[in-house]
Amino acid sequence: MSDETFSLIGIYGGTFDPVHFGHLRVAEELIEILQLDEIRFLPAGYPRLRNEPIASQHHRKTMLYEAIRDNKKFFLDDRELRRSGESYSVESLRELRDEFKGKKAAFCFIIGVDAFLKLPNWHLWRELFELSHLVIVNRPGHISFVNHACLPPKLQDACLDRWTDDVNALKRVSSGFVFTAVTTLLDISSTTIRAYIAAEKSARYLLPDNVLNYIGTHHVYTRKNENR
Ligand SMILES: Nc1ncnc2c1ncn2[C@@H]1O[C@H](COP(=O)(O)OP(=O)(O)OP(=O)(O)O)[C@@H](O)[C@H]1O
Ligand SMILES: O=C(O)c1ccc[n+]([C@@H]2O[C@H](COP(=O)([O-])O)[C@@H](O)[C@H]2O)c1
Numbered sequence: 001m002s003d004e005t006f007s008l009i010g011i012y013g014g015t016f017d018p019v020h021f022g023h024l025r026v027a028e029e030l031i032e033i034l035q036l037d038e039i040r041f042l043p044a045g046y047p048r049l050r051n052e053p054i055a056s057q058h059h060r061k062t063m064l065y066e067a068i069r070d071n072k073k074f075f076l077d078d079r080e081l082r083r084s085g086e087s088y089s090v091e092s093l094r095e096l097r098d099e100f101k102g103k104k105a106a107f108c109f110i111i112g113v114d115a116f117l118k119l120p121n122w123h124l125w126r127e128l129f130e131l132s133h134l135v136i137v138n139r140p141g142h143i144s145f146v147n148h149a150c151l152p153p154k155l156q157d158a159c160l161d162r163w164t165d166d167v168n169a170l171k172r173v174s175s176g177f178v179f180t181a182v183t184t185l186l187d188i189s190s191t192t193i194r195a196y197i198a199a200e201k202s203a204r205y206l207l208p209d210n211v212l213n214y215i216g217t218h219h220v221y222t223r224k225n226e227n228r
Contacts, residue, residue, distance in 0.1 A: 005171040006106035010039035011077075011096070011132065013089055013109070015190065016060050017053040018215060019067045020207040022188035026110065026137050029183040031073050034108060034135065034167055040077040041068060044087035049121055054194060055220045057081045063220075066210045088123040093131035106174045107132035112139045120154045129162065133170050133177045140187040197221040 012027055019041075027039045043060050047053065053060060061081055068074035079095060080087040089109065096107065109132040111119075116136050119125050128134065148156055148163070162178040164170070170177055188206050196203040198221055203212060215221060 005168075006104045006174055007037045008034055008106050008108055008170060009096075009100075010034070010036045010108045010110055010135070011042055011093070012039055013042040013044060013080075013092075013111070015047045015050065015053050016041070016043050016064050017055050017190050018060070018063045018193060018207060018211055018220070020188045020190060020193055021205075022139075022186045024067060024208070025186055026112075026183050027074065028071075030108075030110060030135065030137075030181060033181055033183070034170065034179075036073070036108065038073045038075055039110070040075045042077045042079070042089075042092060043081055045080040045083055046086045048086050048088070048123070049118060059214075059218060059220050063211045063214055066214055067208050086123075090122070090124045090127050090131065093128065097131055104174075106170060108135045108170060108179070109133070110135045110137065112137055112142070114139055114142045117142075117152070117155070120152055120158075126158060129158065129176050129178075132175050133179060134162075136178065136180045137183050138180075138185060140185045194221045 010027070010030055012023070014023060016023065027041075030036060031039065041064055043064055045057060055063070061076070061078055065076050068076060079092055083091070093107065093109065109128065111134060113136055116134070119128075122128070148159070151159070159178050162176060164177045164179055167179075170179060193203045193206055197215060
């Protein structure tokens with residue numbers, strides 16, 4: 001039976017402007033909860049359905065690299081930064097599926113509940129279920145635990161027979177399940193961090209020190225920075 005199961009690869013997409021402990025703690029806990037082999041952090045080059053990032057692609061990538069480099073299970077996947085045009089998750093997952101052809105791997109696309117609620121606005125969103133499992137994490141200030149009745153009807157329908165709370169189910173097929181994970185709720189957002197830094201308030205303990213130092217050295221979120 002064991003050689004029938006898939007290895008599990010987490011894919012954590014985001015703007016990461018900047019990466020913070022809300023992201024990193026979720027990733028660390030999901031490695032344990034789902035017994036993931038690795039998590040690939042996938043920074044969006046030109047993120048959709050939101051304002052343009054403040055930091056440049058180069059800064060967002062470097063900050064992310066600095067934040068994850070000491071974790072043997074965390075990897076940076078910069079394919080969306082190398083691609084021109086809007087960043088479509090479905091395109092990245094198609095590419096990854098291609099690269100993993102012949103390997104028994106299942107993908108877990110990790111997504112906060114705030115982003116999950118907007119899924120029906122994503123490019124070719126229904127195809128995501130064919131390419132990956134979806135792993136939803138809660139976020140303070142947003143509806144707690146995905147209450148199926150609160151979902152937009154289209155999303156409710158699409159997820160209908162996909163919900164599972166069985167980690168082993170995710171290892172039996174390469175895609176198609178929706179799993180809600182219980183992780184520590186940390187009320188941290190990149191927006192708050194950018195606002196603190198712009199107001200010269202301390203953002204310490206909300207994100208790794210080396211990332212904070214990088215932001216300071218390169219004036220990433222302050223007016224002195226002319227080359228964001
Ligand atoms: N504190 C958090 N807890 C759980 N999930 C989070 C947290 N912060 C971000 N996420 C999730 O991580 C993914 C990427 O988030 P993103 O990089 O946009 O960070 P953000 O803090 O939401 O940024 P911003 O404030 O600029 O919108 C999204 O799926 C989001 O829901
Ligand atoms: O593919 C899409 O159409 C799409 C639309 C909105 C968001 N996403 C992805 O969702 C992830 C979280 O996005 P964000 O804006 O919350 O940082 C990130 O990987 C985005 O590229 C993807």
